[in-house]
Amino acid sequence: MIHGMIERRFLGSNTHLLHALAKDLADRHRAGGVVDLSRTVVMLPTSRAPRCLEMRLLHETASDLLTPPILLTPASLLDHIIVPRRTIASRLASDMAWLDVVRMLDETDRRTLLGHSDPMSVAESHALGNRLAGVSRDLAAAFMTPAEVVSRCEERGVPVDTARWAIIAGLHEAMMESLAAQGLDDRDAAHRQAIDESRLHLHAIDQITTISADLPPRLRRVLNMIADQGIRVENIVHGEKSDLGDTILPDGTVDIDAWCEQAIDIDHVDVAAQTKDQIAVAFEHLAAMAPDGEGIGAREVRLVVPDETLLGPLRGAAMAEGVPLEHFEGDTLDQSPVGRFVVLLRDVAESESASALSALIRHPAVTSWLLRQGVSDPVITWDAMWRTHVPGPIACLTEIVQGTGASAVVEPLVHLTDPLMQPRPLADWAGVLLQLLTKVFDDGEPITDATTRMFDAMHGVLTELHEHPPGEAVAACDALTLVMRQLETIAATQHVKTGGLDVIGWLDAHLDDAPHIIVTGLNEGTIPAPVGVDAWLPDANRRALGLPDRRAREARDAFLLRSMLQSGRDVRLVCARKASDGEPLPPSRLLLRASGRALAERVLSIIGPSASEGVSTLAARRTIVDRDCLFDPYPLPSGDPIIRSMSVTSFSLFIKDPYAFLIERDARIKAQDVKLEYQLDAMGFGNMLHDSLEQWGREELDRDAPTTDAERIASDMCHALDHHIKTTFGSIVAPGVRLQVAMARHRLAALARVQAARASAGWRIHQIEHFFGPPKFADSPWPIFPDDKGLYLTGRIDRVDVHETHGYQALDYKSGRKAEGPDKVHRTKNGWKDLQLPLYRVLLRSIGIEVPSHGLGYVLVPPQESLCRIAIARWTETDLNEAEAEAAEIVRIVSQGRLLEVAEASLE
Amino acid sequence: MSKPGMLIEANAGCGKTYSLANRVIGWMVAHLRAVGDAGATGILAATFTRKAAGEIQERILSHLAEGAADPALLEGFQDSIGVDPPARCEELQQVLEEFVRVLDRLQISTLDGIFHRLAKAFPDDVGLPEGWTIADRPALERLQREAIDAWLSRCDDDELQALAMEAEGEILKGSPHGSMIGTLWGTAGGGLLSLWRASQHFDGSAPAWDWLESCSDDDISPTAAWQTSEALAAAINALGRADLPPNKDGSEPKVWVNARDRVVSQALESNWRDVLEDTLVVAVVNGAKFSSKNAPSDFEAALQPIVSHARADLMRRARLRVRVWSNLLRTLDDQYRRHQRSTGQYDYADITDQLVQADLLSEVGGDVLAWRLDSTIRDLALDEFQDTSVPQWKVIEPVIEEIFAGEGAHETPRHLLVVADPKQSIYAWRGGTPDVLRSVKQAGGEQLETGELARSYRSAPEIMAFVNEAFGTIDTNAALDGAADKHPAVPDEVMQRAGLPKVNPGGPVAEVRSGWHCPAHASARTELAGDVAAWLSPKDDDAHLEYVADIIEDRAAVGAGVGVLCPTNGQVADLSHELRMRGVAVSEEGAGGAASIPAVAAMLDVLRFASHPGDRAAAFRVSHSPLGPMIGLHPLETIAKKERDATLERISLGIRSRIAKEGLSETLATLVRQSGDSCDARGQFSLRLVADRAAEWEEGGPRDTMDFVRTIEQTGFGAPSDAAVRIMTQHKAKGLEFDEVVLPWLDRPMAKARQMPCFPFSGDPLEPPLAMAPEVSQKQRVHAPVLEAFQNQSWAAGLADSLSLLYVSITRPRTGLHLVFRPSDKDPQEQLTSATFLRAAIDDLNRNFSKAVDEIDTRPKEPFWTRSGGAFQTSGGGEASQAAESVSLVRIRVSDVPTVLAPSSHEQTGSIADRWPLLPGRARRDGVILHELFRLVRWLDDGPVDDAAIERAFDEAALQLGRPVGSDLRAALQTRFMESLGGPVGAALRREMHAAWKVETLEAIPEHPILVQTETGVIRGRIDRLVLGKDSSGAVVRAAILDFKTGHAETEAELQAAREWYQPQLDRYAEGVAAIYGLPLESIDTGLLFVG
């Protein structure tokens, strides 16, 4: 052992790395039946490897008394050995500090840094803070601060954005000052200082063993220092010294130059037709591994899936073929129900809009909470409220729904989110959030393991938040965004063994020890991991600064692939020929580590004309048996439809589409669509006009003489409209609705002129919005049509006017764009298609008002003012009798139980 | 290669990709010779789709490998590689070695992809906010709505009122959001907003929108003038009384009387639009006969002032419309950009626009580019160049200019290769224009060599002959002549008066014809026997579908790979369905119709219902589908009314909970699996696609489920497979080839002007338009003839697109082309469709067509015309769809991996706040420190703990806490520690405590890590204090496990509660210790120590 240096230790090839390591550790620390590793640190790069090592250690020490080693990741070593001088800022605290300094950037600096001097949005400032935090963490791992970037690059003759880095360095400085002012130390800076001062707390450690092909500079430095203090530090190399010696540096990491060139022998690559088909190829292998049909043990095989987009299809395919899968990592806490709740709260806080509440109420925990509060049908009620009121800001919501049924759901929701509406010190948000979580998630049910894990993690974040030093008030959306960002880094599910097929990532692959391993994703862009474009630190700068650059990654991955191939296991390599959209995908350049003719041949074996185009496809594996389709787009209800009354407007639907009539009118179904829009739908717009005209009409009715002054009428109508707006939409009207209100006003003005002329011609209003319907709401008894065996006839007649000589006219307001007259709407050359107006006559007859045949019409209130008019139908008694007969026939079909049959026939 | 630039115009199937790949190889070989490396990263190759880009890259790679491995193959490439002396195998080997080493740095991509990378590398220069991304459609639509809302919010009441009053009917069509989003942004690009952006000059002005204002009324609409109300009244009066042209018997013709009365009443109602559109008025103004009679001069004179006045009104409306739109677009564009900036969400077209505005590639030097991108742009190869849009061209123009100027060439000359087929330009609606070719020619001048590729390596000679016949006679095609008659040019003086340049005197058809060059097509595949067949199918739609299906089924049975190309996605879906019903395997490659597959519609209904429990329409359908039972929903009509809403609410909540816990894709996958038995193959296949889509969609993080529903509804999907029959839209067929092609719908009109509220008129397609005019009806355009020029341009663009689409379609087959005609009453002169175009082009086709139509009822089912007359042969290249090999199902045995239990695993009730309290920081810290201090004590009997150890314990605590333990705190806690050692905790740390064990020796191990395999699993963890009692042989016979707990248990009840809570954990440890030392569980004590 070279004293004071990291020692590389070759554990040989043709063996599995963790097996060899466990054996090595056990053998070296075995003394009299005791294997005591309590003073040995083993650093492993992934979260899965430690579990594997433990299992192997148990295996190796089955007859010994084992004290396990201290297992760390490279990232956690420093926290384990550096005693803080000041409180180390939590990740959250430093994110907050970055956010603070980012927001203080002046215009000039913003321009230099971002290329624009506009004020930053919430999203942009968080994104920028995030990026700065990330960059400074990366630099710290390379033992550097932003202030050193320029000089280091210049030393190495690489261009660098001097102005930008000056600003970043300044921001970094300011961030640290801001932390210092709160009594906090930046974690990276504290570590660096401790390293510079050799302040390492090593009394409990005798040995450090790591497996790392590419030690970051800071870690390398620390390990060397530790070695210097006489502690054994070794970096495990998977392979033979004789074989790899020259290409592995003395500290056990790969020589980048060598590994960017190193040839890799590859016997065979399986080429799947498309990305997803790699799963099929893997399944083929699995099937082939157990030709006796016995199946293969899950522990025997490992599936490597570096391409995360493949995980979804894999889950689906595995489910389809009954292949049990081990739960694999992937989801982070921000995607869990708790995380989702925090996101929705943040949206509420940021937009303060009812639409954000609309999303919140659909969160299952929130719906359940409302139900527990005794709110019945919360989401249904909310959606119904939305349709009428199209609410804008939350602030107006309570006011709008006051006194309506919707307040039962709106009030608790507004109350729940109320604490988000004012800023408070960051630490205080922990309590607020915990309270909200408790309220919503405490459902009195037993807490499951999954929930426990979720809240354990959440609690960790809240504790960090809670311990944030006192400071200025922070808006909820900032606080919640910071919380979210922490949640994004926490895995939602911990390793839970189910015993199914294990799916692992690329970095775990060479540490794994199953006898068979299938490696997918060997395409360019997946392996080696792609390095995206980086405007601040282009690849040249990364290299100059010792940050991981594309060559470093390529060298590492080349080494990993080769050690995997030489581990003596059965390794299958799989790549895809094409992406799912048919785009050809080149193979990973790691598969093409050859030269001359051999290279040409290898290329052709993968993509050449003789290379197979379609190794088994997933589609072919997923057997599909054509069966009868039991999905019926137009199902018929069972039993007899319940329809006790018919509204005069529903006849047209019956004539047009009996099936739609059936499912809309059958009281058991009452089918209707629900959509959330940010404006009134056609019906809502019509209602707005109607309601205003109703109110105006009632006032007009009370007057002694009809108003004939157009301007006066217009102002009265608008007044009525204002009233409607105030009560329905509150003081702040959603923008879309505001425009619709303006349209309504414009239409009413046109109508006012028509109305004035009509009044002058001697017409006066006799009735307004007279309602025929259930006794509770109706203005008169509910008529039955056509006779005792018929059905109740429901209807609301917008207006009945009367004239000394012409008698009565029953009128309906129509706000449609086309301004079609009643005849066009009611009849085609084949007969009646709507019966509304003729049935008005029937309704009115029941209260003794006889409307003449030429007394039915529309008040057209279309967009185009010149088309605004009163259009009276030119029907004769005969026409109307025919219409009534038609209506009577429809009622008979419904009342005699023939509707189902008619509807069914209409579907043919 | 002597000149730096090369422009190749290629016919379809002539090996564009092949030539381009080899040309790029040639550049690399030349570079290798000049400087010793291939310079692969300095080549930028761009094309239109990602697929095509991948193909170019793959082709380069495979040609390099083939050429490197096989001199004979290399020989075949030499011509197109084009280096002198010819390239050698060794050189190709060297190039290949370098090429594969930089696979990740190659720049072979779509223009969008390249621009995306540029914008990522230069966000500050381009002016994009930190963290910007390309957003999906639902996100963009939300942004668009918000922009509209923001714009509306900024309008004050008066403005809104004016907008509503003047323009409601004109532009808003009643719906502020729905129709506006479509009009402004278009469904797939190409909305008004992009027109607005295209009309902006560099200084931000948009003079085209002022054109109308700059003209006087009668420049546009002759004689337009407002009349006084008296004059108007007099004219109307006069018109009412004017003599009408008499019938032979001297009476007034009824038609005339009615028409006159109509016009009079329209005028009285000031309904000027109707006046202008009235057929009588139009006839009189045109000097034409109305009901076969000319208007008498009085009548005409009376009408004159009315028409003038109505025209003035037309001008008022026209101006208003343009003004309203330009104001709206100006503010809205601004608002939208702001919104994009604040959310960081963009689409590709926005990125291109930003790059144009930044003029990035002329602003940024080559060195900087090389540094930021880690690759340079030395040589440029541009494929499918005819589809490039003007903004895209503007972005890359500087590089091309540099190449021609010889700038940036150090050791080696720079190269440009442009490959295009203007005949295949089918993306005009997305801004693609073959006019960019002209720019390349201009930029290149002498420096640009041009070439043609006319020999097809795809299609048989008969197919090529047919293409020549169809498109070679375009100048004399009678169907086009007919269209030309209907779309005459706007006369020069009309244009001049309006201040616009003259147009092609032959009108839009001549314009299109002049842009269409069809070099003779030849075939290199003389070994292939090809056939073109024309079929006559019945007029009835259903019968037509069956007829077409028969043809396809027949061809598939012969073993041909068939491409069926349809105009619309709906037709793709219909035909696919028809064929599947017959048991023909098809690959449906449409983009629509997701909702027309009942199983998919039901699945989407589940999601709709999950979001909106009140959506009883969805609930009803789901409740009657196989999915109903799976989510616990009984037929809706069977649920009692008073329970209905509560039930729906509960079930909907259940689905949402599942989605929240398991994720959307897993929830769907489960439903899909369960419903597999309930649907046909298409349904099963599509359901799986939906689940897969959900998995992809979830990658973008959790979002509103309704966004997923919208995504599926909007983008839809077909059911692509590897079947031999592939059905797709004509647009999708670009770049593909098939053994045989069937074109089932040839009878759609070839050109329609687009529906837009405003139209541009351009002098030069590469420049911003000169003028913008409102869309007005054809009848009104009679009164403002210059507007016809705007309409004509739009119409011509549509015609050019359709011709290209037809060209693309008929050049796809290798051996067989089937054209399906339908009887039509119109003769080719009457209506312009692909069918009439082809009939007009080929005489005997037309003759046979007419004959066949006459005999339609008696005709046998065979082509009425063929090109070769021979029986169809297959190329043998595309195998008939083979039955998929039977696949063995995988069986994985679940291994009996021991469960790993962390000893703290619990399942219990309790309030969240109680279980996860936020302790005051101080208390938590104190607990941790005390914990560490107590761990120091082995036996209290052995005397006090030494100071160094205490210091280490404080350090240990500091490590855990991430904060130093200050001296005050140390002192305070040390005191607390000492004090409590006097109490019960202290007692527990004495040997005395274990006296009852009566063992030989006692060993205390603080903080003992354990890892052990037991029957129930692996146990791992740390025991705070383990005490072992050993007998005289040294064997462990007793053990105690003590856990230090922070806090106090004040009362017996609290103590009890704590014990209950922690006991499972202690029991697990006990189990572990029992396994390690082989002890019976009874020999192990467990306990809690509360350390304050």
Ligand code: SF4
């Ligand atoms: S077989 Fe491998 S993965 Fe499984 S427990 Fe052992 S070491 Fe871990």
